[in-house]
Amino acid sequence: xxxxxxxxxxxxxxxxxxxxxxxxxxxxxxxxxxxxxxxxxxxxxxxxxxxxxxxxxxxxxxxxxxxxxxxxxxxxxxxxxxxxxxxxxxxxxxxxxxxxxxxxxxxxxxxxxxxxxxxxxxxxxxxxxxxxxxxxxxxxxxxxxxxxxxxxxxxxxxxxxxxxxxxxxxxxxxxxxxxxxxxxxxxxxxxxxxxxxxxxxxxxxxxxxxxxxxxxxxxxxxxxxxxxxxxxxxxxxxxxxxxxxxxxxxxxxxxxxxxxxxxxxxxxxxxxxxxxxxxxxxxxxxxxxxxxxxx
Amino acid sequence: xxxxxxxxxxxxxxxxxxxxxxxxxxxxxxxxxxxxxxxxxxxxxxxxxxxxxxxxxxxxxxxxxxxxxxxxxxxxxxxxxxxxxxxxxxxxxxxxxxxxxxxxxxxxxxxxxxxxxxxxxxxxxxxxxxxxxxxxxxxxxxxxxxxxxxxxxxxxxxxxxxxxxxxxxxxxxxxxxxxxxxxxxxxxxxxxxxxxxxxxxxxxxxxxxxxxxxxxxxxxxxxxxxxxxxxxxxxxxxxxxxxxxxxxxxxxxxxxxxxxxxxxxxxxxxxx
Numbered sequence: 001x002x003x004x005x006x007x008x009x010x011x012x013x014x015x016x017x018x019x020x021x022x023x024x025x026x027x028x029x030x031x032x033x034x035x036x037x038x039x040x041x042x043x044x045x046x047x048x049x050x051x052x053x054x055x056x057x058x059x060x061x062x063x064x065x066x067x068x069x070x071x072x073x074x075x076x077x078x079x080x081x082x083x084x085x086x087x088x089x090x091x092x093x094x095x096x097x098x099x100x101x102x103x104x105x106x107x108x109x110x111x112x113x114x115x116x117x118x119x120x121x122x123x124x125x126x127x128x129x130x131x132x133x134x135x136x137x138x139x140x141x142x143x144x145x146x147x148x149x150x151x152x153x154x155x156x157x158x159x160x161x162x163x164x165x166x167x168x169x170x171x172x173x174x175x176x177x178x179x180x181x182x183x184x185x186x187x188x189x190x191x192x193x194x195x196x197x198x199x200x201x202x203x204x205x206x207x208x209x210x211x212x213x214x215x216x217x218x219x220x221x222x223x224x225x226x227x228x229x230x231x232x233x234x235x236x237x238x239x240x241x242x243x244x245x246x247x248x249x250x251x252x253x254x255x256x257x258x259x260x261x262x263x264x265x266x267x268x269x270x271x272x273x274x275x276x277x278x279x280x281x282x283x284x285x286x287x288x289x290x291x292x293x294x295x
Numbered sequence: 296x297x298x299x300x301x302x303x304x305x306x307x308x309x310x311x312x313x314x315x316x317x318x319x320x321x322x323x324x325x326x327x328x329x330x331x332x333x334x335x336x337x338x339x340x341x342x343x344x345x346x347x348x349x350x351x352x353x354x355x356x357x358x359x360x361x362x363x364x365x366x367x368x369x370x371x372x373x374x375x376x377x378x379x380x381x382x383x384x385x386x387x388x389x390x391x392x393x394x395x396x397x398x399x400x401x402x403x404x405x406x407x408x409x410x411x412x413x414x415x416x417x418x419x420x421x422x423x424x425x426x427x428x429x430x431x432x433x434x435x436x437x438x439x440x441x442x443x444x445x446x447x448x449x450x451x452x453x454x455x456x457x458x459x460x461x462x463x464x465x466x467x468x469x470x471x472x473x474x475x476x477x478x479x480x481x482x483x484x485x486x487x488x489x490x491x492x493x494x495x496x497x498x499x500x501x502x503x504x505x506x507x508x509x510x511x512x513x514x515x516x517x518x519x520x521x522x523x524x525x526x527x528x529x530x531x532x533x534x535x536x537x538x539x540x541x542x543x544x545x546x547x548x549x550x551x552x553x554x555x556x557x558x559x560x561x562x563x564x565x566x567x
Binding site for chain 1: 303304306310311312314315316318320321326327332333337352372378379380382383385386387390392395400401402405407408409410411413414415416418419420423428435437438439440441444469473494497498499500501504505516517519520522523529531537538541542545548549551552558
């Protein structure tokens with residue numbers, strides 16, 4: 001009896017974590033693939049098997065390509081605000097007086113603990129055309145005001161800013177961790193050998209030595225950013241004006257829960273998932289090649 | 296050199312303004328009267344200080360009920376995720392068994408699957424169980440967390456095997472070894488993880504949006520939507536008050552374990 005328990009015990013300890021993941025993550029993934037081959041409105045008892053028709057319809061639809069284009073916009077935006085900017089800030093923290101750096105660490109991380117819903121209502125207010133602070137500051141600078149949420153061009157900027165504000169701190173801390181893991185002696189010896197400018201240090205020492213973290217944050221910025229911007233889009237613009245702020249994640253939600261086209265929604269979800277997965281696999285391969293796994 | 300350093304200071308100061316400005320203004324607007332919100336919106340100081348926005352919010356919607364909803368869900372999910380993560384991470388580091396590496400990958404790879412792919416089938420399952428608009432429906436899909444198992448495994452691995460061996464020689468049962476010997480070592484990570492889980496669940500928007508439409512069962516992030524008037528003419532004071540109330544628990548949690556969170560990110564975050 002005791003012996004048998006010893007055999008089973010490792011699995012018994014894992015089961016409470018494994019079982020929910022199988023039931024609520026892996027099994028639904030398989031089901032999503034199945035549903036993507038159906039024409040179904042989620043309630044009808046007789047879904048119709050249509051093969052790849054959903055994928056064909058999706059690739060032929062204007063909405064899909066508009067979403068792809070917008071998703072590309074978001075990806076570029078988040079690379080600036082959630083990859084380049086937090087990297088510069090993290091690098092800056094390592095260059096300033098250490099008394100200040102402790103303060104910056106907590107202060108820049110703080111908005112990360114707030115919800116995207118709070119970020120959304122905050123930016124709804126900051127970007128309000130009449131009493132919003134942003135337009136007020138623009139007018140002080142002599143610039144014309146912007147109808148942030150109803151302008152087809154600027155609305156994408158508005159929702160991206162809200163998501164960026166919330167997510168900046170996380171990437172900042174992860175990048176700072178990468179920077180602090182670089183052995184101090186290396187930067188010191190570089191300095192002794194005459195590498196004095198910040199930019200030189202960054203290019204020759206910092207970027208090559210933390211490339212693993214950089215790749216990780218590069219991919220996270222895109223994947224997490226595109227998923228997170230769903231909240232300001234859903235709360236503030238509903239995908240509009242005229243589909244201007246929609247993206248792949250929002251499209252899945254619209255197809256599934258507003259138009260009740262379960263098959264099409266699942267096909268969109270699978271396509272989006274594969275695109276994300278491709279990014280993550282490329283990241284893993286690059287990181288693996290650099291042997292950054294501790295094993 | 297001096298000029299360059301202050302260049303970085305300037306950059307950080309701008310980041311600080313962008314990060315803090317919205318937060319500070321949300322909190323200060325919460326305590327401003329309506330006419331001051333319109334006339335002096337750049338002034339951070341409420342003059343006179345008023346509780347009227349907060350009391351308006353508490354009367355207009357069942358805010359206390361939403362707080363309790365969010366709290367119940369966040370505490371339940373955090374507790375489940377911590378316990379399941381501790382047990383699994385311990386097993387992965389303590390025992391040697393067939394399929395260990397494979398099962399570890401299965402657990403951790405679950406992090407890569409976005410909610411958009413699983414939400415429709417999960418919604419159907421929850422509705423078939425008749426769990427829409429219930430705590431069970433909110434909690435059930437998130438009983439385990441691959442990230443938690445991953446991060447705790449990293450920490451459990453720092454425990455030397457000799458510590459386990461000496462405990463075994465002393466005749467301790469496995470269960471006691473886990474809670475008396477191993478757990479104290481990983482406690483700081485568990486605390487930081489717990490806060491992280493709590494904050495994430497407290498802030499969650501997507502899944503509750505699908506499962507909850509009963510007004511009494513809303514969680515805090517969904518309740519924020521009640522204050523957005525799509526026709527325009529938002530009442531900003533109450534809206535900022537509701538944002539401040541929604542942000543209090545995560546901000547308090549953050550400031551209590553600030554050091555642990557930041558340092559556990561720094562020690563467990565991806566290196567290299």
